[in-house]
Every structure is written in structure tokens, then in C-alpha cells.
Amino acid sequence: MPATPSNVPEPSRTEPALIRNFCIIAHIDHGKSTLADRMLQLTGVVEQRQMRAQYLDRMDIERERGITIKSQAVRMPWAPTSGTDGAVPHVLNMIDTPGHVDFTYEVSRSLAACEGCILLVDAAQGIEAQTLANLYLAMEHDLTIIPVLNKIDLPAAQPEKFASELAHLIGCESTDVLKVSAKTGEGVEDLLDAVVEQVAPPVGVADSPARAMIFDSVYDAYRGVVTYVKVVDGMLGKRERIRMMSTGATHELLEIGANSPEMNPADGLGVGEVGYLITGVKDVRQSKVGDTITQLNHGAEEPLSGYKEPKPMVFSGLYPLDGSDYPELRDALDKLRLNDAALVYEPETSAALGFGFRVGFLGLLHLEVIRERLEREFGLDLIATAPNVIYQVDMEDGATHVVTNPSEFPTGKVDQVHEPVVRSTLIAPSEFVGAIMELCQSRRGSLQGMDYLSEDRVELRYQLPLAEIVFDFFDALKSKTRGYASLDYEPNGEQIADLVKVDILLQGDRVDAFSAIVHKDKAYAYGVRMATKLRELIPRQQFEVPIQAAVGSRIIARETVRAIRKDVLAKCYGGDISRKRKLLEKQKEGKKRMKVVGRVEVPQEAFIAALSSDGGDGKAGDAKAKK
Template identity: 55%
Template sequence: MMEHIRNFCIIAHVDHGKSTLADRLLQLTGTISERDMMNQVLDSMDLEREKGVTIKASAVRMVYTAQDGLDYELNLIDTPGHVDFNYEVSRALAACEGALLIVDATQGIEAQTLANLYLALESDLVIVPVINKIDLPSARPDEVAQELENLMGYPAEEIVRISAKEGINVAQVLELVVNKVPPPKGNASEPLRALIFDSHYDSYKGVIAYVRVNEGEIRSGDSVKLMVTGAVVKPVEIGVFSPGMRPVDALRAGDVGYVATGLKTVAECRVGDTFTNPQRPAAAALPGYRKAKPMVFAGIYPTEGEDYPDLRDALDKLQLNDASLVFEPETSQALNFGFRCGFLGLFHMEIIQERLEREYDLDIVVTAPSVEYEVIMTDGEVLRVDSPAQLPDESLISEIREPWMALQIFSPTDYFGTIMDLISKRRGVFVSQEHPAPNRVQLNFEIPLSELIVDFFDALKSRSRGYASMDYQFLEYRPGNLVKLEVLVGGEAVDALAAIVHKENAYHKGQALVSKLKELIPRQLFDVAIQASSGGRIISRANVKAVRKDVLAKCYGGDITRKKKLLEKQKRGKRRMKMVGSVEIPQDAFMAVLRLEEE
């Protein structure tokens, strides 16, 4: 019975209690026995538990007997809260009719609360606000309820106040879901259309697609077709999450479940695609599909050269579960063989890096993150460049465009000045400001992505004592006054130390780099020049002095010409050595460049 199905998700800022509330709901409905209960049931990765963030969306079916005595089937989709996984959140919202908006009673509304709220409103969802963490001594539920009323027009006295950790008032949340969230619409007799809102890889069943059936039905044994990629598959099994995978005979319109496709890579079964029946296909795919686009690029190299095949295997396995990770082999003079990897954002990069080190036990070096630039050549050709080493000769370039982001910062009004100062130092442009609540300001900026990716978030948190929060979306590519900053060691350009920087910053960056490298490169038997060059000219130089033997030690008197003759002979030897000698650059020199980016 469709009237007794409710599909809803939980949206919130990072660390406002989504996963804890999901745990309580599972306990209350008896979906999980007390014996199997643990914290953050739906977060299956160790990293998710440690960092306290949901990285992968997950779904679960609960059966709840409401106060009216009827049994309701509740499908809960737990969404990631971090801005890097924004696209996954938007697909999860498209699979629901309602959303629980969780707001922390101590923190109030934050940037991603607003971003996810606007996403939910765009998807025409019924939004049910809930105030969480009322058991904490610093909680201010009345103020937060007022903020929510001002923002959404939802009466403050009707907003449920709960403590997911202590289990206070959680039963009221289930009643609200039954009463406020509408049942799904959709006709089981129409041609099949099912939205894939997430997927993961299973070594026995291939890619498992998490689906919401909008129209029609999938029966076990039926073939299904992916409307964007055109692939036709015969599912290994179909079923529902409760919370483990439980096979069923059919998924009908309104149901949330999974389809084990047997496909070998997640890329063949992308999030946002639509399943239909190949014999009776639907007229059009469900709207909103787009390919996840990497925004941040970095080189990943094994510390030991012989680990290269292991690193390739590890990245292949990670890509099976995460279609948004892209990589291709690249070589560097300094770091030898490795991979150029593309990530959704800096947090995504950090997660991949930790998983490679932990799950695959690899020692890796990650180069400084960079973004993808559009290079317009003089002949009109457009190149996409994500590594400074790929930048063509300056004489062939007409202009370089860099990605700009629309940035929203949500902060108490006290930190207005320091935030404005930070933005102006990072080449940001102020657009507008709003006051969604007393003593709170939402600032809207436009800022180059390259200024955001290194340590912007840390700087924002330290300037606002942890109170400010941020959210960003891709805006457009804009031409910028950008140049390539190269580092030459002993006259040889070192590709792994190159960077694309704004012309105004090139001189300072070059100077800082050269000074840092002078400390780190060991003295050789000959003088080594370290130079920073930009725009075809040297902008900074330092010399690492040669290690010299005291050739005058045996001259304890005699004519000055004898000493000069010995020194000249030494100088000639050093010059000859310089022509054949090569400089070994230590590993920590590359790490220093990364730290320099952060300073």
C-alpha cells in the first residue's frame, strides 16, 4: 500500500547529529536488535566513525506502528553533510518526499544547514525542522527555534526538540514523519523509472545500485537498462536494506531498495542515472543527472619506487567504490612514477589519502593540490591543464582562465571584519550580505578556487574562533593574470616544484621557495644555484655553497703565488665537477613546498 510508505532523509551541517538520530530511529522501530546495536550504525567505514562525518549515503527500511494503530514502511536515506559530496546529497533528496532538517541547539543554523535546506526546497520536499542536542548545558533551543521560524516561517512552538544521544522525544520525530511527509506518488503500471541515488562495489555481486523506484516495478529476473550509459544488465538480485541487504521478489513504485547489477566498475552505473525496462522503456530519464566533476588535482607518488604496482591496484580498488575519483599515470623527474588524481574537494582528497595509507598500507607522497585551468592558445584552441608541468610555452598562450567559486560564509556578526580581511587577502570579491537571524550574518563572496583549497577553512575557523562555517559551489571560469613559477636547481627545472600563481604573488612565493630550499638542499662538492623563474626571467636566487677542502693547509709560508696557483687548480676542478654533477633533491624539500603553500 503506497499510502503507508514514507520516504525521507536527514539533512544537516556536519556534526549536528544525523547519524546518531538514525541510530535511535532504528532502535525505536526494532529494526536492529540490541545485540547488534553500535554507534553510527549506518556509517560503515572506520574513517566515518573516527571523523564523525558521513562520507557515503546509505539507506534503511524501518517498519513503524504509529499512534493510529497502522503499520508504516519508513525508508530513511542518511546523507553526507560535507560540501564535497553535495551532488550525492542532491540525488538522495530527489529520492525522497520529505526531509528532517536537524539543527544543533548549541550551534544554531550553519552554512551547510542552509545549503542543504535550499537543495531540499529546490526538490520540493516537505521539510520538518528538528532541534537536537537539547541535553547539553550550552543548548539554547528557544533562540534556535526562533532562528528557524525567521528562516522558514515554521512556528517555533511546533518544532520538536530532541536529544538523539539520550533518546529524549525521538518517538515524536517518527510521528512527525508519518503525519507531515506525504506518501510517494507514482504508478506501478507505467514503464519503469528508478533513480540511482548511490552505489557501492561488492566483490561477489558487482556494483550494487541504491534505487528509488518512481514508476513501474522491477521484478527479480527482469533485465534493466541504464538510460544514460545505455548498458543492459540482468540483476543478480534485488532487495531492500533492513539495515543489512535482504532480497525481495519485486520493488514497486514508491519503494527504496537495491539492485545488484553484476557490473564490474562503479563508473558503468553512475549516481543519478535512471533504470528502465529494455522491452518497455520510459520516454525520458529522470532529471538532474550529471557526471561528478573533480575540482582539485594532486600527484600521488609511492615513497619507494617498487610500490608503484601496489599503488595502481589500490587506486583501482578505491575507484570501484568511488566513481568520483579519477587518476592517470604521470612521471616527474624528482618523484619518478606516480599518478595524477582528481578529487571533488580537499576533504575528499584527505579521505582518499588516509584510505590508501590505512587500508592498503602504502607510504605515499602527495604533491601540492592544484586546480584545473583553462588555457586559451593563440590559435583559439582550449586546453585543460591540471598540473603546472603541462602548461605550454608562454608565447603560445593567449590567456589562462581559473575556476571561481560562489562562497557563502555564515558567522556571528562579531567576526565580520576579520572575515572580510581574510577574503581580501585571498583575492575574493564581496557580493552581498544577509541577516537570517539576529547576531548572525551570511556573507556571499566570489573567490578563486586555488585560494580556497589549501588552508582557507583552517584560517576561517581560527579567525572566527570556530564559529564561522562555509559552503561553496562552482561558479565559472574567469581570465586571470596567472603565470608559471618554476624552480631551477643547478640550472635544471624541477617539475614537481613548479606552480601556477597570480602574477602579483609570484615574486613573494618565489623568494620564500628559494629561501626554504636553500636550507634543505645539502651542500655538494660544487656551488649549486637555486633560482625561481617566472615569465622568462629569474626573480630570485640563492647559492648553496660548495663543500671545500682546505688546499692551503700544507702551505705554511712561501710566496702568495703558490697559494693562488693551488686555489685556481681547485676552482678549475670544481667547475669541471659542476658540468658532470647532478643534485639529489631530498624528499623533505617537496614536503616543504606543501607547507610553504599553507603558511
């Protein structure tokens, strides 16, 4: 571990008036992690020889995809070069946050630990959908917002145009928008000075019982759970006994300190400071995000207001290719949950795929990231079934069922089906408005409003069923707008919809892995598509195999895999026709008997091909990651 530079202030000795807690929020690929790199270099907490790109992105998958998945907090010293404070050293606690819509819950937790935020916008692309979403989140938390345009060194940059767009959105002057280049470092010093000048110092009562908010926790294989906190009131010291206010669990503080950017132990953390705690706990669930920490003796009575629990939006079945890998998959999911509070799963079985887990995700990218980590870090080969959302099915007899898997869809008389809907924001050049409207209407969307951000950029707000977004909506949006549109969405309750369950039957037997819950108008298209695909994928048997798509007891589509037929007439060189007919009839009877006792062999490759190409199981997530 690199030595901490001598100019990093000791966590326990910093006055709250000299502390500034801020985070960087932006759309994907607008330069958050690169700006964080420049700040680490300028403040001297990372030496030049140890510097690497995306320094705070620790996971391989983050570095390869160029996205941030986990928030990272880091403490930096900074003496302003201008302003009223002169050259007094300040402590800047910066939190680098994810930009993807699937990880908004990480962003909201980070905002609660800050007093200000840098709203970063690409000077070549302008405001995107996730920029707006993050801006509204920051406004809800009542943070000081510093508007910044990044990538001003690009030939395609239009800083003046986008500065006025940003100023109009926030309600400031276009001259107040700072212009930086995170790549070259231009303007980053002025930005750090602006953080000191504009962001308010944290406010708290130093001599009251300690109250610290947990905003993140990660699992370290050697040290157990590392809990990231912001101290609001009082002070927490080393070797103190602490109590978690929501669970009532008590622990001893084995180590306390700040990240700068490596762990830097200290004697304690005071008002407004952001740092880490280690208690030796081995289960992240005992260190609940949003909980309040206080002292065991003479502790606080009132906890701090926490966060909403992240709820899974999309469910998918994960099955090992080799059934004997089931225990390894269970252990791998247990380990991943230590670092990901939003991951939920339960065991399930499928007649076609064997033993596996029904896993809840925040979105398609979350699914894609978890699946890739399971395959890469634990060496597992997996099949993921098509993603599903949660439905509520009300029956005519008054019973209510919650359905996360098509196989759970109840039989009998259905009164109504409730499906989740989202409020989506789409931003694109105005020339693509017609194409976007056509796409949204084909996905059962209803227009809620439309605003022009500037002469050639428009914001559309649609209410869309979540089920229509989780398949291939993003791919279709990008292809219709030549890649210029951006999408953000958030849950917005549920609506009653005319939904049915489409079953796929092989020789009259239902195959649960291929079942799907779709809108009544799209049931026929789904049935025909799956039946045609399976006809190509299932190898020919000794007997004819009918592939049927059914809604309830009604068959809506059918394809047939023809039987392999031996040429029984090969040696009949003539003679009476009745001899040939007798041989053919004998063969026909044999085929009929075989059809009764024979079983359809569906190879594993057919399941993988049918599920991956149908469900948007890989492609949509990859496309979103590259947004």
C-alpha cells in the same frame, strides 16, 4: 549477518500510501549519524546487543574522523503513536547523508530519492553555512522540510533562540521546530510521528512499465556491484531481465530487496520503495548513478531526469615513494573508483618524482580521504603534489589550452587566463565581520551580499577564486574567527585573471614538481618562500648550487646552497702566500669543472617536506574534516 526482525515489512507488499521516504541533512557534527542510530533502535531493526555508535558509517575512516562520506539507505517500520493514521504500521525509508561540502553530490542524489527531509541544527551552535546549502538543495527538489533542533541536552544549548532563527529561515512558526536529543533519545518518537504526518507518500503509476532511479552504487568484493534504487513507476521482480536506459546494457536481476539495515532479499520492489539490486556486474561504471532502470521487454520509453555528473574541482599528483609500487597504486585507484564515481585519474610522469597519477578530487577533504584510504587499505606510501585547479589559457595565436598541472602551462605569448571561481557563504558571529572581510579581500574575493540571521550572527556571501580556497583558506578563516566561522562554497563559472607560472630551477634545470600557477602579485612571495625552503632542505654538494625562482625567462628570487669545501690549506704552515693562492685556485677550478658535470641530488624527504608544508596538502583537509 544478523537476522532481520519479524516486524520489518516485506518490500514487495507495502502500499505506497504507507511509505515515507526521507533523509537527514545537516552541517558536519550536528548529529545526523547519532539521530540515525536512535531511529534504528526505536524502530527495532537493530537489536540492542548489536547496536554500536555510527551504525551506518561502515568505513573505518568515517568512524575515526566522525564524518559520513557515503550515503546509506535503511528501511524501518513505524506505527505512529498519534495522528489520524492511528497505529497503522508504516514503512520509513531513511537516507543518512554526508555533511561536508566536498560530498554535496552524494546529498543531491539522496534528495532525489526522497519526498521529505529532516533539517537538523545543533541547538548549541545554530545555523551553519552547510545547513543553508543543504536547505536550498532540498527546496530545489521541492521536499517537505521538517526543522529539528538537536543536542537540547547540552548545557550550552539555546533552543528558543535558534528555533526562532530556523523558523525565520524556513518561513514557519518557532513552535513548529521540533526539539530532540539524539544522544538521549528525547523527542525522537515525536519526530518519527512528524515524518509520517508531514511527509507526502510517494506518487507513481503501479500498472505502467517499471522505472527505477539509481541514486547510488557500491562495490562488494563477493557479490559485485550493489545498486541502490528508488522505484518510481511499476514493479521490479526477481529474475527479471532489466535494461539500463542510458547505456542500453541488459542484465538479469539475481537479487532484489531492501536494507534494514542489513540486506533483506524480497520478491520485488513496488512504487515508491527504496531498495537494492544485484545483477552480478563487476564494474560500477555499468551501473551509472542517475540512470533509469526498466524491464527489457515492454519497458518504459521515457527515462527519469537524472543528476549532473560530479566534476573534479581540484587536481593533485599522487606518486608512490617507491617507484616499483606504481602497478599497486594503479590497481588501488581502480578499486577505489568502484565505490567513488567522482574519482578521476590519468597516468603522468615527473622528472623528479617518477611515474604516478594526476587525480581529480571534489575538494581537499576528498583528496585527504582518498589518500588516507590508499595508504591504509592498500599499504602504499605516497607523495601528493600541491593541489591545483583547472585553468583555461588562451594564446595570442588563437590556440586554447586546458591546464590541470603547472607543467602543462604553455610557453609563448599568453592572451588571457581563465580561472574557476566559487560562490561562498560564510556564517560567523558579527564581531568577526571585519576579520573575515580582510581575509577574503586578501584572497581576491568580492563581496556579493551580507545578511544578519539574528542580532549576533551574520551571513556573508563572497565570490572567490577556487585556487585561493584550496590551499589554506579554511585554516586562516578558523584562526581569525577563533573557530566560530563556517564555510560553504559552490562553483560559479570562471573569470579572467592575471596569472603566471613560477618555475623553480636547480642549477639552471627546471624542477616540475615545484612549479606553481599563482597570481602575478603573489609570484615574488611564492618564489622567495620556495627558494628559502629548498635551501634548508637540499643537502650541501661538492659544488655550489643556485636555487632560482623564475617567471618565464626572468629570475625573481635566488638562494644558494654553499659548497662543501675541503680545507686545502691545512698543511701550509707558512711560506710564500703564492703557494696558498695556487692551492686555492686549483680547488676553484676543480669546483667549476664539477659544477658542469655534477648533478644536484635532491633527497625524497626534501620533496615531501617542501610539497606538504607548501600546498596545504594535509593540514587543511584535516581541519576541514574536524569542522
